[in-house]
Amino acid sequence: xxxxxxxxxxxxxxxxxxxxxxxxxxxxxxxxxxxxxxxxxxxxxxxxxxxxxxxxxxxxxxxxxxxxxxxxxxxxxxxxxxxxxxxxxxxxxxxxxxxxxxxxxxxxxxxxxxxxxxxxxxxxxxxxxxxxxxxxxxxxxxxxxxxxxxxxxxxxxxxxxxxxxxxxxxxxxxxxxxxxxxxxxxxxxxxxxxxxxxxxxxxxxxxxxxxxxxxxxxxxxxxxxxxxxxxxxxxxxxxxxxxxxxxxxxxxxxxxxxxxxxxxxxxxxxxxxxxxxxxxxxxxxxxxxxxxxxxxxxxxxxxxxxxxxxxxxxxxxxxxxxxxxxxxxxxxxxxxxxxxxxxxxxxxxxxxxxxxxxxxxxxxxxxxxxxxxxxxxxxxxxxxxxxxxxxxxxxxxxxxxxxxxxxxxxxxxxxxxxxxxxxxxxxxxxxxxxxxxxxxxxxxxxxxxxxxxxxxx
Numbered sequence: 001x002x003x004x005x006x007x008x009x010x011x012x013x014x015x016x017x018x019x020x021x022x023x024x025x026x027x028x029x030x031x032x033x034x035x036x037x038x039x040x041x042x043x044x045x046x047x048x049x050x051x052x053x054x055x056x057x058x059x060x061x062x063x064x065x066x067x068x069x070x071x072x073x074x075x076x077x078x079x080x081x082x083x084x085x086x087x088x089x090x091x092x093x094x095x096x097x098x099x100x101x102x103x104x105x106x107x108x109x110x111x112x113x114x115x116x117x118x119x120x121x122x123x124x125x126x127x128x129x130x131x132x133x134x135x136x137x138x139x140x141x142x143x144x145x146x147x148x149x150x151x152x153x154x155x156x157x158x159x160x161x162x163x164x165x166x167x168x169x170x171x172x173x174x175x176x177x178x179x180x181x182x183x184x185x186x187x188x189x190x191x192x193x194x195x196x197x198x199x200x201x202x203x204x205x206x207x208x209x210x211x212x213x214x215x216x217x218x219x220x221x222x223x224x225x226x227x228x229x230x231x232x233x234x235x236x237x238x239x240x241x242x243x244x245x246x247x248x249x250x251x252x253x254x255x256x257x258x259x260x261x262x263x264x265x266x267x268x269x270x271x272x273x274x275x276x277x278x279x280x281x282x283x284x285x286x287x288x289x290x291x292x293x294x295x296x297x298x299x300x301x302x303x304x305x306x307x308x309x310x311x312x313x314x315x316x317x318x319x320x321x322x323x324x325x326x327x328x329x330x331x332x333x334x335x336x337x338x339x340x341x342x343x344x345x346x347x348x349x350x351x352x353x354x355x356x357x358x359x360x361x362x363x364x365x366x367x368x369x370x371x372x373x374x375x376x377x378x379x380x381x382x383x384x385x386x387x388x389x390x391x392x393x394x395x396x397x398x399x400x401x402x403x404x405x406x407x408x409x410x411x412x413x414x415x416x417x418x419x420x421x422x423x424x425x426x427x428x429x430x431x432x433x434x435x436x437x438x439x440x441x442x443x444x445x446x447x448x449x450x451x452x453x454x455x456x457x
Contacts, residue, residue, distance in 0.1 A: 038349045039066045043098030043341070047071040053336070054102060057365075061356055065349075070096040077107050082405035086114050093343045100350035101339050108152060108337050109145055110405050117151040118340040123351045124150065134358075137332045137395035138375040144398045153358050154334030156372050160296040161329075161390040162186070162319040163305075167312035168203075168293045172196050177294065179390075180326045181319045183221045183247075186294060187254045193293055194259040200291070206254075207261035207292040209284040214255045214262075214424045215417075221247045224330040225322050226397035229420075229441075230449070232406035237445040239438050249434040252427045261286060296320065299373055302387060318390040322397075332396030334375065412452045416445055 042058075044050040047069065058067065072092055077085040089111060103111070111117065124131065131139055131150075138157045142150050162177060169176045174192050181189075190205025211217050222228065222244070229239050238244070254260050287295040288304065290312045295301075296319075305314060322328040338357065340350040356362065363374045367382035373391055380388035401407075423437040432440075 038062075038064075038346075038352075039068070040100055040346060040349050040353060041068045041070055041096065041098045043070045043072070043092075043096060043101035045072050045077075045102070045104055050102065057357065057362065058353075061362065062353065070098050078104075078404070080404065082110050082401075085404055086110060086116075089116065090114075093341050097343050097345060098341055099344040099346040100353055101341055103152075103337050103339060105141070105154075105333055105335055105337060106402060106404060108142075108339070109399065112145040112147075112149075112151040112339075116339075116341060118342055118344065118347060119147075119149045119151060120153065120340065120351070120354070121150045123355070127355065129355065133360075133376055133378070135373075135375050135377055135392055136327075138334050140395055141332065141334050141399075142337070152337040152339040153354055154337045154375055155358055155362075155366075156336070157332065157334045157375050158298055158373065159329060159332040159391055159394060159396070160298055161394070162294060162317045163287060163297055163301060164294045164315050164317070165287070165290060165292065165312050166315050168193075168290065172199070172293075174293075176315065177317060177319075179317050179319065180321045181317070182323045182326075183224060183320045184250060184323070186320045187250060187259070190259040190294060191254060191257055194257050202286075203291045204261035204286070204293070205259040206294045207286050208295050208297075209286070212262065213421060214251055214260075214428065215420050217260065218247055218251045218424070220330050221251060223397070224320060224328070225324060226328065228400055230408055230445070232401045232408050235407045235449050237442050237449065239445070240442045244438055245434050248424075248427070248438060252424065252434065256428050256430075261292065299388070299391065306387075316387055316390050318393040321394065327393075327395050328397055329394045330396075332394070408449070409452050412448055416448055419444055419448075 040062075042050075044054075050069065050071070075088050075092055077089060080088065085107060089107065093116065123129070134153075135157055137159065138154055139150070141157075142152050142154065145151060162181065164177050166176060172193060174189070177186065177189060186206060193199050193203070193205035208217075211220070219229070225243065225247070227238070227241075227243060227247075229237065229244075231238055251260075286292045287297075287301075288310050290310060302316065319329065338354045340347050340354070344350055358375070360376065360378070363376040363379065364382050366372070366374050367379050373379060373388070374382075377392050380386055380392070420441060423432070423441055426432045427434060427437045
């Protein structure tokens with residue numbers, strides 16, 4: 001599951017390519033500019049990220065502004081626990097006094113809860129800014145904090161949708177998937193391909209190249225329902241509910257019937273970093289090869305299918321979605337967030353910059369030159385391509401504490417993953433029941449937690 005988590009945290013190349021600045025500048029300069037001259041201290045997590053992703057659009061939109069960059073340098077918040085990260089960030093704010101800060105989603109919620117940012121709602125109301133033009137999922141993520149306030153805005157987002165092979169469905173005489181199918185419906189549809197004796201070896205009803213074990217899929221299904229196997233706030237196992245029994249049994253049954261494919265690609269670890277070679281990546285892309293009826297994927301899969309059309313006809317739909325809420329899927333994230341720190345001495349200038357960088361003219365530029373999803377809902381219309389609409393029709397769940405603010409130490413996961421793999425294999429092979437597997441995981445997992453979670457003071 002770590003690979004899935006890493007994929008969800010991959011850097012979002014919002015400015016697209018090194019060649020994009022010229023296009024972005026020309027597109028932005030054709031529109032009216034904000035008032036000038038103005039000054040702004042701009043804080044960034046990493047100067048290289050700023051140079052690659054944001055410098056062109058910001059300097060192109062504000063050519064007469066005096067912008068002083070204040071990078072965080074070697075302050076690596078992602079390597080710290082929550083309390084330490086908040087302390088280090090506050091020290092950075094006091095020292096540099098940034099007016100505007102471009103941060104990652106990883107620390108947005110805990111820093112918002114710590115009072116580090118100004119509420120953008122005051123400016124939104126004053127300027128009658130219509131938040132309905134944005135992806136509902138992005139706005140909801142920005143308000144996912146203790147006060148439910150809008151402390152930031154993001155120009156882009158990522159999520160996964162359901163892709164399907166229309167040609168394969170027709171060939172086997174199976175009806176195509178519908179919008180907003182649940183995992184139960186998707187896996188039932190996947191099973192129907194296995195029931196056909198003519199299904200070619202190495203072909204599957206459902207497959208996703210980043211799912212390496214049955215429990216990876218169980219976790220995806222659980223996250224689609226807004227559930228986790230452990231309470232990251234209080235340190236308790238949560239695997240004995242009827243919902244967990246249903247999800248565990250559903251995935252185990254599908255793997256037992258052989259309708260789900262697993263990724264067996266080889267990986268290399270160099271200096272602690274896991275790499276997958278290009279040949280291995282291509283070999284594992286079974287959907288593109290026409291061997292899989294359904295998969296889920298991000299916008300990059302769509303771009304690949306459009307840039308080099310495969311040998312089959314394909315479609316895309318929102319989903320798979322939660323049984324409890326058909327608007328919610330397993331993950332949704334806005335990678336980079338623009339905030340106004342409470343220490344800002346030029347908050348009005350910072351707000352003007354945020355408003356401009358989230359405006360329709362800038363959104364249109366990225367629709368024509370970019371490859372990522374603008375947070376503005378008219379992106380599919382600007383691209384003149386309705387295939388992008390499913391991305392805008394779903395949201396994620398409120399995020400639980402992440403690994404920075406969670407009470408669960410990282411040392412817990414390796415032995416637990418070994419334990420959960422053993423229990424799933426035994427369930428699939430009918431050696432134990434779902435109830436027995438989850439009972440063992442609840443008890444043994446809690447023992448691991450009790451031995452690794454520090455006692456609260």
